[in-house]
């Protein structure tokens with residue numbers, strides 16, 4: 268009897284250990300026997316569900332930043348080639364992305380996103396939250412100014428400079444430099 272019990276406990280310990288060692292499978296393997304494991308798996312999947320949206324937020328903010336970077340390049344090219352259509356489209360691209368960032372900053376930069384792998388957001392963001400947020404207000408105003416300038420064709424250089432300045436003045440205190448390529 269005792270031997271049987273110890274074998275059973277041994278098996279149970281094994282399954283638990285296995286469950287812990289492979290968190291990726293915890294969500295899908297719900298039918299395994301011991302109640303302990305089911306409860307454990309449930310808790311894990313809840314935690315995972317919560318954790319899942321943070322990388323998504325990081326991806327969403329990066330996408331918006333990339334769009335702005337594309338817009339900036341477009342402005343440069345448009346000014347060189349005197350392409351008004353490209354100028355207006357690029358300014359609008361920047362304005363759209365900056366409005367999105369400005370509006371959703373609380374969600375896109377929630378505290379929990381600080382530890383998401385691959386982010387270059389500095390912890391200073393959450394220490395100087397108001398200053399950080401204000402950066403998006405400045406950016407939004409500047410990019411609206413750029414849209415107006417691009418349409419009228421007046422003061423484009425100045426408006427473009429103002430936008431560029433707002434990008435840079437946020438990146439310096441709040442964004443880590445790009446890491447050199449490192450194999451994991």
Ligand code: HEC
Nearest residue numbers: 329332335336386387388399402403406433434437441442
């Ligand atoms: C108020 C702050 C702020 C402003 C304004 C701002 N950025 Fe950023 N930017 C950040 C932060 C923080 C990150 C890092 C995001 C991350 O890695 O999670 C970032 C990342 C980026 C990236 C890298 C995205 C990627 O794929 O990793 C680009 C490109 C970029 N910004 C361009 C711009 C441009 C262009 C502007 C101006 C038109 C701008 N940013 C304005 C804070 C800002």
